[in-house]
Amino acid sequence: MRITTTAFFNSGGSRLSELQSNLDKLGQQVSSGRKLLTPSQDPSATVRALELSQSASVNAQHENNRQTVRSTLGTMDSALSGMLDTLASMQEQAVAAGNGTVSSTELSYIAQSLDQHKSQLMSLANSNDGAGHFIFSGQSATITPFQVGTDGAVSYMGSTTEQSIAVDASRDMAIGKNGAALFPSTNDQSQNLFAVVDQVVAKLKDPKLTSQDKQTQLQALSQAFTTTRNALSGQQTKVGMELSELEHLDTVGSARALENAETLASLQDLDYNEALSDLARQQLVLQASQKAFSQISNLSLFDYIN
Amino acid sequence: MSGVFSVGQNAISLAQLSVTTVGQNIANVSTPGYSRQNVVQTSSPGHGAEVIEVKRAYSEFLGAQVLSSQSASSELSAQYTQITQVDNLLADSAAGLAPSLQDFFNGLQGLSAYPADSAPRQTVLASAEALVTRFKSIDARLSEIAQGVNQELGSRIENINLAAERLASLNASIYGMGDNTPNELLDQRDQVLRDLSKEINVTISKNQKGQLNVLIGSGQPLVMDEKTYPLKVKEATAVGGPASVVGNFGTGDVTLSANQLKGGGVGGLLTFRDQTLDGIQTKLDQIATAFATGINSQHAQGYRPDGTSGTEFFNIADADHPAGSISLKLTDISQIAAASGVAASGKVLAGDNGNVKNLLNFQNQKVLNDGNSSVSSAYAQLVGEVGSKTKELELTSASAEKIHAQTSAALDQVAGVNLDEEAANLIRYQQAYQAAGKLLQIAKQMFDDVLNINN
Numbered sequence: 001m002r003i004t005t006t007a008f009f010n011s012g013g014s015r016l017s018e019l020q021s022n023l024d025k026l027g028q029q030v031s032s033g034r035k036l037l038t039p040s041q042d043p044s045a046t047v048r049a050l051e052l053s054q055s056a057s058v059n060a061q062h063e064n065n066r067q068t069v070r071s072t073l074g075t076m077d078s079a080l081s082g083m084l085d086t087l088a089s090m091q092e093q094a095v096a097a098g099n100g101t102v103s104s105t106e107l108s109y110i111a112q113s114l115d116q117h118k119s120q121l122m123s124l125a126n127s128n129d130g131a132g133h134f135i136f137s138g139q140s141a142t143i144t145p146f147q148v149g150t151d152g153a154v155s156y157m158g159s160t161t162e163q164s165i166a167v168d169a170s171r172d173m174a175i176g177k178n179g180a181a182l183f184p185s186t187n188d189q190s191q192n193l194f195a196v197v198d199q200v201v202a203k204l205k206d207p208k209l210t211s212q213d214k215q216t217q218l219q220a221l222s223q224a225f226t227t228t229r230n231a232l233s234g235q236q237t238k239v240g241m242e243l244s245e246l247e248h249l250d251t252v253g254s255a256r257a258l259e260n261a262e263t264l265a266s267l268q269d270l271d272y273n274e275a276l277s278d279l280a281r282q283q284l285v286l287q288a289s290q291k292a293f294s295q296i297s298n299l300s301l302f303d304y305i306n
Numbered sequence: 307m308s309g310v311f312s313v314g315q316n317a318i319s320l321a322q323l324s325v326t327t328v329g330q331n332i333a334n335v336s337t338p339g340y341s342r343q344n345v346v347q348t349s350s351p352g353h354g355a356e357v358i359e360v361k362r363a364y365s366e367f368l369g370a371q372v373l374s375s376q377s378a379s380s381e382l383s384a385q386y387t388q389i390t391q392v393d394n395l396l397a398d399s400a401a402g403l404a405p406s407l408q409d410f411f412n413g414l415q416g417l418s419a420y421p422a423d424s425a426p427r428q429t430v431l432a433s434a435e436a437l438v439t440r441f442k443s444i445d446a447r448l449s450e451i452a453q454g455v456n457q458e459l460g461s462r463i464e465n466i467n468l469a470a471e472r473l474a475s476l477n478a479s480i481y482g483m484g485d486n487t488p489n490e491l492l493d494q495r496d497q498v499l500r501d502l503s504k505e506i507n508v509t510i511s512k513n514q515k516g517q518l519n520v521l522i523g524s525g526q527p528l529v530m531d532e533k534t535y536p537l538k539v540k541e542a543t544a545v546g547g548p549a550s551v552v553g554n555f556g557t558g559d560v561t562l563s564a565n566q567l568k569g570g571g572v573g574g575l576l577t578f579r580d581q582t583l584d585g586i587q588t589k590l591d592q593i594a595t596a597f598a599t600g601i602n603s604q605h606a607q608g609y610r611p612d613g614t615s616g617t618e619f620f621n622i623a624d625a626d627h628p629a630g631s632i633s634l635k636l637t638d639i640s641q642i643a644a645a646s647g648v649a650a651s652g653k654v655l656a657g658d659n660g661n662v663k664n665l666l667n668f669q670n671q672k673v674l675n676d677g678n679s680s681v682s683s684a685y686a687q688l689v690g691e692v693g694s695k696t697k698e699l700e701l702t703s704a705s706a707e708k709i710h711a712q713t714s715a716a717l718d719q720v721a722g723v724n725l726d727e728e729a730a731n732l733i734r735y736q737q738a739y740q741a742a743g744k745l746l747q748i749a750k751q752m753f754d755d756v757l758n759i760n761n
Binding site: 001002003004005007011037038039040041042047050053054057060061062065131133137138139141159163165166172175300301302305 | 411656659682
């Protein structure tokens with residue numbers, strides 16, 4: 001088989017340049033820390049990596065939302081505790097008023113106290129998340145839920161529809177709850193606690209109040225207390241359950257995020273040990289080829305003709 | 307006596323020619339396409355030896371194989387070079403479409419907690435603007451690649467035309483030389499043919515006069531019977547559109563299809579542009595269209611803060627180039643329709659995020675690939691397809707290159723120069739020259755002896 005001079009130099013040259021370009025590619029991988037420099041290196045890994053980063057991004061958003069919800073639920077929990085405490089104080093006042101020996105002046109003071117507690121209750125129900133969004137106004141996030149009208153009565157001005165956000169793939173949680181449900185109707189006249197308190201306060205201030213009347217009023221008040229306390233406790237229990245569910249979702253979410261990150265790393269990141277040893281080996285091969293080429297290319301019959 | 311002289315004379319001039327031929331081979335060791343030559347001699351009774359011809363070592367069969375392997379290799383490598391540009395474009399995950407799409411939906415998720423607030427609304431508009439810009443920049447890059455193809459097509463066609471002229475003139479010269487074997491001209495002609503097959507498929511045949519007829523592509527005449535048929539490149543009517551190749555074979559201009567221009571760089575470029583690149587552009591356009599129409603239609607079902615219905619979120623100015631003409635149609639944060647209902651007041655509730663959640667659902671809706679892919683997975687698939695095609699071309703072009711290297715080596719074995727071989731021949735013919743010289747010297751001595759008989 002004839003090896004012509006051109007053939008020898010061509011094949012030597014092209015082999016060296018192939019080795020050079022392999023070395024160059026390894027160098028790029030090492031300096032960028034990435035195994036996958038272009039989609040063509042591993043098309044299915046590239047697609048998988050894109051899908052993983054998409055899913056990581058969605059998970060991160062859900063985590064953000066969980067933080068928002070958790071913070072709001074915390075505010076709700078405090079407000080509900082406050083409201084229950086206020087309710088308990090009002091109950092004590094009612095018991096004091098129910099005493100047979102109490103004078104009409106004292107009744108008047110008790111009435112004032114009840115009225116102040118009612119305002120406190122309203123104020124707690126009108127809590128916001130610190131950024132001006134009311135937590136018990138449903139979707140009417142910027143409208144104060146419980147307002148006193150021109151006729152002096154308290155009305156719920158918020159929305160009965162909750163505002164909720166996604167805390168997981170198919171799970172929404174409320175950051176704006178229906179405030180009206182905290183103060184449900186307590187009698188056959190569809191009056192809530194505020195209305196009943198207003199009524200009782202007015203009657204207690206009346207010096208001509210009969211004992212009979214007083215008992216009727218205080219009974220109505222007691223019924224209102226019970227109904228409202230049940231509603232508030234119920235909501236507080238629900239908040240507690242939601243907080244606990246959030247914790248569980250957080251655990252699952254961060255496990256998922258970790259797994260995503262690990263898979264993504266295994267697809268994209270360079271194994272430095274393997275790469276550096278490859279690099280060393282390729283360099284050796286290149287050097288050996290260069291040496292072989294230079295030795296063989298030096299051989300020429302013309303050196304011996306003289 | 308004269309016989310010895312004439313034998314000696316012939317021997318010396320033959321040795322001289324042989325040494326000159328060896329010198330020619332040595333001088334042309336690096337000349338591309340040079341076929342080594344050697345003197346073919348025969349004995350001439352009583353007159354020593356005579357030259358039959360200076361023969362060129364070549365193989366028509368191997369030569370034809372080289373032409374075909376060259377055009378196959380060039381075709382694939384032209385496609386590979388082009389598609390790596392797209393592969394690289396989509397490689398940088400930061401520059402791709404996926405992160406911008408994610409940012410847009412992330413912005414919407416942030417809006418769902420505070421649908422009435424300015425800051426989250428601003429974020430949504432900003433990320434929408436960034437997304438639109440990203441669509442356009444990928445589209446622009448694809449157009450640039452297409453334009454690059456058009457330009458390269460132009461320069462390759464020019465090469466084809468130049469080759470045609472050279473072949474026609476070489477044909478005339480070779481034919482004109484008659485019996486004197488024009489080895490160098492034949493070498494040049496074969497080299498031009500090899501260079502031509504880098505651009506396009508080449509088929510050759512001999513006409514009645516023994517000249518070469520050259521057909522290109524699927525059989526279009528390029529050089530026939532001393533006449534050349536050059537090609538032209540015509541710009542597309544639409545701006546940035548594909549250029550076309552036009553030929554004239556005696557009956558007016560006729561546009562040549564990609565099928566007629568098979569093989570070589572030209573064939574590869576046309577295949578890449580009309581099938582591969584066009585396919586990629588179409589998929590990107592489909593993604594842009596599906597995204598814009600999907601978001602728009604959901605947005606229209608929602609309500610703005612002032613209670614009016616949502617209007618178009620994105621606008622596609624040119625239905626033929628959606629990815630390149632997509633833009634953000636909303637101009638103000640008050641135009642984002644976040645709510646899914648209107649309150650009794652005629653305005654929407656500040657916490658009504660119903661439509662935002664519906665817009666977020668679009669992320670998972672399978673609106674592409676016959677209901678199999680969402681917008682982001684369709685994009686991921688596109689990236690995967692480009693990667694696969696690139697990998698395929700990497701492998702096929704490498705293998706075609708290896709085949710071409712083998713056929714070239716086979717031809718080179720027959721026709722190439724080996725310096726050591728020539729060095730050995732040099733010694734051989736030098737010794738022949740010395741021996742012939744000695745013969746002449748002895749012939750002269752013999753004649754001198756005869757002349758000195760009477761002394």
